[in-house]
Each structure stands twice: as structure tokens, then as C-alpha cells.
Amino acid sequence: MEITYAALLRGINVGGGKKVPMAELRDLLTGLGHTGATTYLQSGNAVFTAASGTGEDALAAELETAIEERFGFRVDCLVRSGPYLRSVRDACPFPAGRLEGRQLHVTFFSGPVAADRFAALDADAFRPEEFRLGDRALYLYAPEGLGRSKLAVALSRPALNRGLVATSRNWNTVRKLAELTGG
Known part of the structure; x- marks a missing residue:
């Protein structure tokens, strides 16, 4: 198989x-x-x-x-x-159908990521930007896009990603990869 x-x-x-x-x-x-x-x-x-x-x-x-x-x-x-990939797409905690692809991103990690890794980050200071954790993935809502996202910069700090490989894709790419892999 x-x-x-x-x-x-x-x-x-x-x-x-x-x-x-x-x-x-x-x-x-x-x-x-x-x-x-x-x-x-x-x-x-x-x-x-x-x-x-x-x-x-x-x-x-x-x-x-x-x-x-x-x-x-x-x-x-x-x-x-x-x-x-389909499970990541389907588990999106944000209203993906109502957002532009540039507003929603997924960072894929090489392993599981516990919420306590981000405990020191004051998420309220970055509103309206938000993030949520999934299974080996982090969903980022950045209404002005990744290029203007202060939360994306904070989330990419080496201390938060220590010991993991991380790479991000916008929502359009996540959807397309889920489709190309059979869904």
C-alpha cells in the first residue's frame, strides 16, 4: 500500500x-x-x-x-x-471560509508543542491577532497578513521553537496541499 x-x-x-x-x-x-x-x-x-x-x-x-x-x-x-494535512485543515479553530488566505497561517512543527511553551507570551498584547495550538501545528490569525504581524515575529523567537523544526504556510497552501495529497 x-x-x-x-x-x-x-x-x-x-x-x-x-x-x-x-x-x-x-x-x-x-x-x-x-x-x-x-x-x-x-x-x-x-x-x-x-x-x-x-x-x-x-x-x-x-x-x-x-x-x-x-x-x-x-x-x-x-x-x-x-x-x-486534512486533519489540520479540518481542525482549524478560525473561520477559514470567511478569511483571506493571507490572514491565516499554519506553522508545522517537527514534534508536539505544549501550551506551556508559550505561557510567557502575552497574547492579549497582540490582539486582534491570535494563535491556537493544534497537533504539531500552530494556527495564526493575522488580519493584516504575515508581513505586518507582530505576533508572528514573537512566535518565531528561537526560545519558543527550541529543539523543533518549524515551517509556516499560508492557508491557501495548506488547503492546496491537503487537496493534492488526496483530499
Whole structure:
């Protein structure tokens, strides 16, 4: 049996550094034995099918190694299954249907995130911006967009993310990846 996954590459193709052409990423995934490799946008989103039982962490580690060997630099990767992405989409605590894609973001984490990690953050000081935690995900409502979000800056502090790989996607991308992975 096979499962369709999305690979979320962190920090590529922005600001002139860590260039990973999407055609080469598709070829790399195919070379690793995965099927149906496709990419979405230029910012490090790939969808592929792999044998079930491999596991998200093992697939991410395999992809990180292959990228470093091919391009000469390390890129943190998260791999999430189609069912997981659909659960993130379906569990959104904000009225996603009434918001623009730029107003809602999901930060995916490499592991579980406990609420106490954010206890020192005065969430009321950032209103009307808000965040909510999900399963290995953080939902951020930023009505003026991520580029103007003071809460996004506060949430990205290294102390809050210590020991985890984190990468964010806007709501349009989350929805599209859920769709491309079978839902």
C-alpha cells in the first residue's frame, strides 16, 4: 500500500540563498523511489507517494540527506501525510471560509508543542491577532497578513521553537496541499 505525502522544505528559494529548482526537487524525489512527485509554488512544497510504513520522520531525513548531497547545503524538511494535512485543515479553530488566505497561517512543527511553551507570551498584547495550538501545528490569525504581524515575529523567537523544526504556510497552501495529497 502507498500513502501520499507532502514535503515542506524550510527556507528555500527566498532572498537569493538555498536555491532548489522545483524540477530538480521532483527528480530527486523520483530518484529516491517515490512516485507521482509534483511541486506546488517555488517555496518548497512537494507532493509524492511512498510505501506505507516508512514514516514521516524517516522520509524527511532521507530527503534532507539527498538535498544536501545534491545541492551542497542542508535544508530542514518536514513530511506530512495526506490524512494529517486534512486533519489540520479540518481542525482549524478560525473561520477559514470567511478569511483571506493571507490572514491565516499554519506553522508545522517537527514534534508536539505544549501550551506551556508559550505561557510567557502575552497574547492579549497582540490582539486582534491570535494563535491556537493544534497537533504539531500552530494556527495564526493575522488580519493584516504575515508581513505586518507582530505576533508572528514573537512566535518565531528561537526560545519558543527550541529543539523543533518549524515551517509556516499560508492557508491557501495548506488547503492546496491537503487537496493534492488526496483530499
